[in-house]
Amino acid sequence: MDFKGKNAVVTGSSGGIGAAAAIALAKEGADIILASRNMANLQKVKQEIEALGRKAVAIECDVSKDESVTAMRDKALEAFGNIDILINNAAVGVRGLLEDISLDDWQYIINTNLLGYIRNVNAFLPHFMERGSGYIVNVSSVQGIGYMPDQLNVAYITTKAGIIGFSTVIHGYLKQKGIKVSCLIPGAVKTEIATNSRYVGPPERVKEMLDQAKEMYKIPIFLTPEAEADGLIEGMKKEEFLIFVPANMLQMFKAQGLDMEAYNNYVANPPPMRMGPPPKKE
Secondary structure, eight states: OOOTTOEEEEETTTSHHHHHHHHHHHHTTOEEEEEESOHHHHHHHHHHHHHTTOOEEEEEOOTTSHHHHHHHHHHHHHHHSOOOEEEEOOOOOEEBOGGGOOHHHHHHHHHHHTHHHHHHHHHHHHHHHHHTOEEEEEEOOGGGTSOOOOTTBHHHHHHHHHHHHHHHHHHHHHHTTTEEEEEEEEOSBOOSTTTTSEEOSOHHHHHHHHHHHHHHTTSTTOBOHHHHHHHHHHHHHHTOSEEEESTTHHHHHHHTTOOHHHHHHHHHSOOOOOOSSOOOOO
8 A cells, every 4th residue: 555645544643553653654645633532642743743744633532432533533534635544543451350350441441442443433434435445454462363361451352352353354344345454463562551551459459560560661572662653554555454563473373373374365365255044955
């Protein structure tokens, strides 16, 4: 895909992968709608993009609310006339043991991490279908696809696995209508999601989890958001379905019996499938 002259919406673009992806797209020649609840940080990202000679519009948006997403869509279309790319990235975290996660916690994280993506797709889909084109990128996680037990991240991993499922089912359907779908699978990335998460459990355990989160990013395996965004851009240029950054995660998946390269090749050229009951024998 060529990004020059394209208009992109990036949710959760006030920091982390979202901000880095927005700036990376701008460097490739795209104009950007920045969407987040954090307007102060959005303005900083906006200035960085404008310094590159591209247009940027900052729109306050809470993807957990229907009316906020609808208003963001309307403002985006009013600002640019059309949207070519939607990157669903906004996310929250809930950290704690399974028994400490309440139904309110589950609803909180699902409403943003999974339903937030669905809201954005639902909002922009009529525009994409009317034009017969568009590119949707949903940001998931390596934890959503591989076997990586993390006893403190149950709720987050569940939503990230749901994003992969959602991306898979809309990929085949929308491909027929000229709309591309990819799903970014980041590995370990140094963002503020862990420190900004909702921590649940007894106070002493919450303190311990917070202390661990502060030390976690010192581990050298963590990529910068900029490195993750560069990998995303390369994957989008190739229009890969699952975009793995870093690519060496593919070897880890093979060790688990998952050949994700073969999977991507299959999704790119799937055999024809017949839906419904088997044909009756004569």
